[in-house]
Amino acid sequence: MTTIHDVARRAGVASITVSRVINNSGYASEDIRQRVLAAVKEMGYVPNRLAGSLRSKRSKVLALVMTDITNPFFTVAARGVEDVASRAGYTVIFCNTDEDKQKEQNYIQVLMQNQVDGVVLVPSGSDSESVETLQQNGVQVVVVDRHVSSQKVDQVRCDSLNGAYELTKLLISLGHTHIALLNGPQNVSTAADRFTGFNRALADAGLDTASQSVIFGAFTRASGAEMARQVLEMTPRPSALFAGNNFIALGVLRALEDARLRVPEDMAVVTFDDLPESLVISPFLTVAAQPVYEMAARATELLIERLAATQVYDFQDIVFPTTLIVRKSSGVKIETLK
């Protein structure tokens, strides 16, 4: 293993000079610069960043802690984080918590032990425990997608409330009066906000909120299918389903197919989150699309700005709008069909 000292000896300089050249920090005459770079190349020198970070107290490593790496929503987010981070000279570690608070806390510990400079966190719940743990240990955090109760952290998310409002309003305008919301877990902010937006749209349209069906489950395909099955057994049966996210929607579609129900003829369907074009054969679902990539990128920018800042400043709460994309699954006006 060649060290910085070996390179220094070969180039006939002090090791600190080698350090300055390879990190572009401090001055170095052109002559010395060339001699050092030549030595580095000849010896195949690979700097040991662990040693550097130990001394400098900065690792130039960020982490993205997300709840489900198999969901395209988060792989797109991963791209957003990665692109911004690498442009600023940071490396990114990706962690997957499976919506499990315990796993999240484990990762937080491991990340702190490995001295990451900052964390982009998609929290598994709405409490701010992980955020506080990180902050107490001097690690910067930005919360993305879901928001937590703390006021003392940067947060970047989408307007779930309004997105849900728009989707629900669309269904109502199409003539639906009995809509079921098949949602994620109640303790996750996005699910809670979508519930609120759903109710508000119904109330604004003068529809009875109490007579609608709302089920809280998980943001998975299995849960979506299960919730859809429950709803299909209700009498009277709703004429439209609102899925809490993309995976729930896929489960819903599966359950409807099993029940030999056509979408939108027999049942209208709308959902949050679009699926990436690369994964869809034929775009079909009416969705409230979130600008995931932009959200993740912006969050990472906030994080990096704070890492570069020399003084403290107010925490930011950035809310992106959703985009309503109307496709076939929501159907046309019910009256038109008659």
Next chain:
Amino acid sequence: MTTIHDVARRAGVASITVSRVINNSGYASEDIRQRVLAAVKEMGYVPNRLAGSLRSKRSKVLALVMTDITNPFFTVAARGVEDVASRAGYTVIFCNTDEDKQKEQNYIQVLMQNQVDGVVLVPSGSDSESVETLQQNGVQVVVVDRHVSSQKVDQVRCDSLNGAYELTKLLISLGHTHIALLNGPQNVSTAADRFTGFNRALADAGLDTASQSVIFGAFTRASGAEMARQVLEMTPRPSALFAGNNFIALGVLRALEDARLRVPEDMAVVTFDDLPESLVISPFLTVAAQPVYEMAARATELLIERLAATQVYDFQDIVFPTTLIVRKSSGVKIETLK
């Protein structure tokens, strides 16, 4: 920042004793153990792994370098690596190369600088440059999914040749005599092997290899759609398409839909790689499925075994079988239709 010395002072022991307790290495009386753990808890001590790794020369960190994190094939692989690694006390870093050799080399450098113990590599090409760079710097590697020319590295992959042979044989048995292979890049081993299997099945059936259409593109949806469009303009037009992977298949389906061609009535379609159940509404594609999770898990086991080994031993080349899953997209016998 509390250090191991602070904890040692608080517990009234030497720092090496604290080290032994928190790492479960060496002996410690129950009394001392309790005192140390209490001190750790009271002070909220977080060990600095950078310092430990610098001294011990082992970071307990592995990396998975993959070519496309947005492809479910690789997110499933990520799960396989992660599950095995964390069980053995390793942390995993995920890196995405976008099939770009330059990005791959950059990551290899960064990983070496950060002293990862081992790398699970999905190479972007079939040369063994990255493998050699890592090995020369004392980092263990295992190559997964695609194989490289080197004999001096563990490799785990699927039998692409036989999988392609089976898929092609199926199409032939259904009566197709003009089949187009829409493949990935020629310099990637999986694409090359699928090409070989395709040709062998044709030859074994006495069909003219030269009169079939073979196009090499990229493992993306866009490329799949583009290749399909090319094929559709041929005269005579093939009656069946063989997609080189899942993303190519999705592009093919899109192009066929745009051309108002029905699958399988107007065009039979088969492909490599199944899509995870969570992402598919209704399984429809006839595929040669690969046991991705198992492949990734096995590769990680090999890597960890080698890291634990006290002596060198022969490199292994593990080949998993593919499973032919026949669904609607391949259609029924052509004669039956008449």
Next chain:
DNA sequence: CTGTTAGCGCTTTCAA
């Protein structure tokens, strides 16, 4: 079973 000493490879600090 517990402790002392030294040093991993780098960068900070201070000096020339």
Next chain:
DNA sequence: TTGAAAGCGCTAACAG
């Protein structure tokens, strides 16, 4: 513009 000395926080090696 370059260098010498010191030390980041931990664990290997050896001692008792």
